[in-house]
Amino acid sequence: MKRTASKRLVTISDVAQSAGVSKATAARVLGSYGTASPVVKEKVREAAKRLGYQANELARSMTTGKSKTIGVVVGDIENPYFGQAVRGISDAAHAAGFDVILSNSGEDAAKEKAAVRVLMGKRVDGLIVTPASVFETQHLHEVQRSGRPLVLLDRTIPDLAVDAVVTDDRQAAEAATRALIEAGHRRIAYISATESEDPIYRGPHQINLSTVMERIEGVVAASRSAGIQHPERYIRLGAHRRGLGDKIIAELLQGADRPTAILASDTVVALEVFKTLRRLGMSIPGDLSLVAFHDADWTSVTSPPITVIAQPVYELGFESAQILVRRITGMGDTPRCRVLATTLIKRQSIGAPPELEDSGAVLQDDAAKIG
Amino acid sequence: MKRTASKRLVTISDVAQSAGVSKATAARVLGSYGTASPVVKEKVREAAKRLGYQANELARSMTTGKSKTIGVVVGDIENPYFGQAVRGISDAAHAAGFDVILSNSGEDAAKEKAAVRVLMGKRVDGLIVTPASVFETQHLHEVQRSGRPLVLLDRTIPDLAVDAVVTDDRQAAEAATRALIEAGHRRIAYISATESEDPIYRGPHQINLSTVMERIEGVVAASRSAGIQHPERYIRLGAHRRGLGDKIIAELLQGADRPTAILASDTVVALEVFKTLRRLGMSIPGDLSLVAFHDADWTSVTSPPITVIAQPVYELGFESAQILVRRITGMGDTPRCRVLATTLIKRQSIGAPPELEDSGAVLQDDAAKIG
DNA sequence: TTGACATGTGAGACCGGTCTCAAATACGGT
């Protein structure tokens, strides 16, 4: 058995010595740059193979300044939404010869900040980030100032002039809401998983994600143009943690003037709605209609199958990586925000609203609000 | 506006010069090693802050030889199974002060090899890998030989003496099969997503994953001890690609002596079973009973809810990272394989087998095999 | 006062590559 020393690795100098050439020459052959005669090339390659040489990419990156690596910070790897996006990123990156380092922030701005710092420290050539908050963005501004390319994924930050790739959430929310209105609904809830101590929506200052704001605007706009009064009252936030989501949904459905339809911000929330409904003995779409963001694979096998807003998640990742690579290699035209379209996939979770006893009271309530 | 040069970053020499101390002293303060007087510390820290100094981790790792980073190669990031495992890894790693670099192999041994090479090149302190094949393992042997700690996740490799963390697949498959047998089933299929050109199982040589082999053994053992003849005939492989899975399942269910129960290797396959059944106009558990590996969150909201084998996936990741960190920092007791237990969660997808016309023929068939 | 010893600081080697530059060699034409 070959007792290779486990500590010290083979360096280019070792190879050079063994091949009987200078370090510089060996480096040229192994690094595929400069020139070397065929016979020398062969000698060096043979020695490298024999010694089991593997280049130290760290050293290489340090001198060249390029690491051929892009850093990615996503909100939650466990969420299949980001899983798909990451695959898109990986595919595009690898196709361009880049590696990917992934971190997840758990949607926590502080963790995100730390992750970005680490990746910058590792001298990645560029960054793709799904920012956890539009408020805490100093670290991203710093990245931009340092000149390292940065692409925002899924969400934008208003005052940060970098590339971004997002889906058209406003228009998606509007379309979904319109579909519910066309089915006869007037009391439509939007339940978001976004972080928030207060589950009740009181205004834009609470919202720290561009997507959430856009969706709320979409729901409100569609409702308003259908003559629905005060649609904001059915908006709920912070349904992220499992137990909490359940509570928020149950309270919403058991309260006075309960909504007859729910738009869920992702499939995790939709799942929570499903479970809560089962617990309350209510059915879809008889008692409640449901639409969810994200066409997760399982949404077509529930009963009833869920009507969803399909987002081009893989493309979102793929495009963002392509843009980033272009910035790294090429140069700077002005940053753009690419908006990808979504599709409403109609399945069987939308029905006519049930006849609610207190329906008249609600109208009165609405009327009172006007007067 | 401060026009920070976008190209050249601030180095420790810049900070030293600005603070009026030597490079060595500045490094001691900023690197938190050696000694420095309080007043000098203050000066250096102030200068670093003013200049926006960020350490070059590459340079740091190069001299120290440690990168405080562990590399992870998983089969498929999109699969929620691995998503959970990765979170477990991240949590344990970060708790110990390590960063995580993630790659995915797409269950392709060649890609896995490339990913391992890249990570080794980046001088990660250790590796966690879910090996795509028990046959192509030279690269993993090389890692082991180089002395860099390696932990296998979810799967083992017989002749490779490194740590591993897996679930007890044999016992899980046995328990699931027994549950089906107790419900009266005698024709039980196991459908695996594992890569294979031939969907029919002909022997162990086809199987390139330890988990798959264990599960097959589990199913066969439970069947045999219940007196079921030739249980292997209902084993199908390669249900990975979407279209193919559908075809394999449909053929199995429409063939002579069709199985009355299916054990699916993961929830993606289970989903495929659901869809195919719907297409064929069959129902669960009336026409077919179903059990699946992996307690994906949605398996409780289908109708009927699916009986699953819950695996401690997060723990799998968490443990593997802990073991790896222990190896990196501490030293070598002999490598161990940690086996975590699974739980059978009984829901409503198991029922009595339907009265099949050709039931008698099957028994004859079985009997014929004995004579 | 002097010596023993702890503490703070700077000079410079080093990690393992890349890259510049000059010297050495090969080649081609007259």
Added chain:
DNA sequence: ACCGTATTTGAGACCGGTCTCACATGTCAA
């Protein structure tokens, strides 16, 4: 044979940190 040019090669600086070691200073006991 001889010169001009192209190609191959080696010496050594460099990237940005860490680390060793020598030297300067401060403290305290004899």
